[in-house]
Amino acid sequence: METKIFQKNEIKMAADTLRQNELVAFPTETVYGLGANATSEQAVKKVFAVKGRPTDNPLIVHVQNFEQVKNYVAQFHPLTPQIVERFWPGPLTLIFKTKPNAFPSVVSAGLSTVSFRMPNHPLTLALIEATGVPLVGPSANTSGRPSPTTSQHVYHDLQGKIAGILEGGATEIGVESTVLDLSDSHRAPMILRPGGVTKEELEAALGMDVLVDPHLVSESEAPKSPGMKYQHYAPSTKVLMIGPTDWEEALNWAQKQQLKVGLQASPEVVRRFQSQAQASYCYADNQVASATKGLFAGLRALDEADLDYIFVATYPETGLGTAYMNRLKKAANQKYFMNN
Numbered sequence: 001m002e003t004k005i006f007q008k009n010e011i012k013m014a015a016d017t018l019r020q021n022e023l024v025a026f027p028t029e030t031v032y033g034l035g036a037n038a039t040s041e042q043a044v045k046k047v048f049a050v051k052g053r054p055t056d057n058p059l060i061v062h063v064q065n066f067e068q069v070k071n072y073v074a075q076f077h078p079l080t081p082q083i084v085e086r087f088w089p090g091p092l093t094l095i096f097k098t099k100p101n102a103f104p105s106v107v108s109a110g111l112s113t114v115s116f117r118m119p120n121h122p123l124t125l126a127l128i129e130a131t132g133v134p135l136v137g138p139s140a141n142t143s144g145r146p147s148p149t150t151s152q153h154v155y156h157d158l159q160g161k162i163a164g165i166l167e168g169g170a171t172e173i174g175v176e177s178t179v180l181d182l183s184d185s186h187r188a189p190m191i192l193r194p195g196g197v198t199k200e201e202l203e204a205a206l207g208m209d210v211l212v213d214p215h216l217v218s219e220s221e222a223p224k225s226p227g228m229k230y231q232h233y234a235p236s237t238k239v240l241m242i243g244p245t246d247w248e249e250a251l252n253w254a255q256k257q258q259l260k261v262g263l264q265a266s267p268e269v270v271r272r273f274q275s276q277a278q279a280s281y282c283y284a285d286n287q288v289a290s291a292t293k294g295l296f297a298g299l300r301a302l303d304e305a306d307l308d309y310i311f312v313a314t315y316p317e318t319g320l321g322t323a324y325m326n327r328l329k330k331a332a333n334q335k336y337f338m339n340n
């Protein structure tokens, strides 16, 4: 099949394609999503097949507004209105217990809960509206690979396998949404995956502590979010995490072993060490938001450069740094230069 690139004046055509239960990738503020009609088992099954996604990893349902969610959920957690008011549209996915048979069971991998998000992207909100049904939208990459932050990344992974891609430029945040479990009305909200909305922001908005899935804190705990157990976000090239004071030692080690390395770091670090590396990907500045925006794009770019290692800068694990490090650790298979 030929994968068509839909421009912003072709949303109606993209919506028609989705209504025919074909797949169209769409831009969001986090990463590109692989869109399919969430009410069609046939369409949703294609998503798993095309991505090579394990069928026990449930999908996020993308909605046009909160009203649309009310069709599928009988009872909401008491904090829902406050959270939706403050964070939607935005990079926050909310898990609710749904009415029986709200969606085909493939959507939620057989769970009695479903996750919902209203993306903050005008083209995709218009696309959902024009389609007239909610859309599932896992990251539009081959399962296990770095998520796509441009339409070119989507094309690279899925060309010929999906009907189209809605062009929306580079995504703003660069990592997936925060997943927040609101399925138990008697329990405080629990973060199952860190993302674009930080724990600190949630706690400030709610004036209370938010729980964190124990597996995010301790490696030995099984994740509550089924998808979090899989290897994720990894390029084919080996990745090593480099702490701020370890660059010199890491590059000396690489040089001694005659290893070809790529650097992925702030402009400061790249400027200082690029003469000792074969390739580099420079974040826009020193801020963690820029690093997060460039994380997957950098891994993809350096993966094309025929290297032995990609050395990637670490950031402190607070605020958005929690999401950045969560993705980077998986891409690096937990390996830091020091304990290599």
Ligand code: AMP
Residues within 6 Å of the ligand: 057, 058, 059, 060, 095, 108, 111, 113, 114, 115, 137, 138, 139, 176, 179, 192, 193, 224, 225, 226, 227, 228
């Ligand atoms: P992706 O679509 O690749 O960004 O992954 C979606 C994430 O949300 C995965 O980690 C899923 O396991 C998680 N998720 C989706 N639905 C649920 C649910 N009903 N319960 C728990 N986690 C979920």
Ligand code: MG
Residues within 6 Å of the ligand: 138, 139, 147
């Ligand atoms: Mg994904």
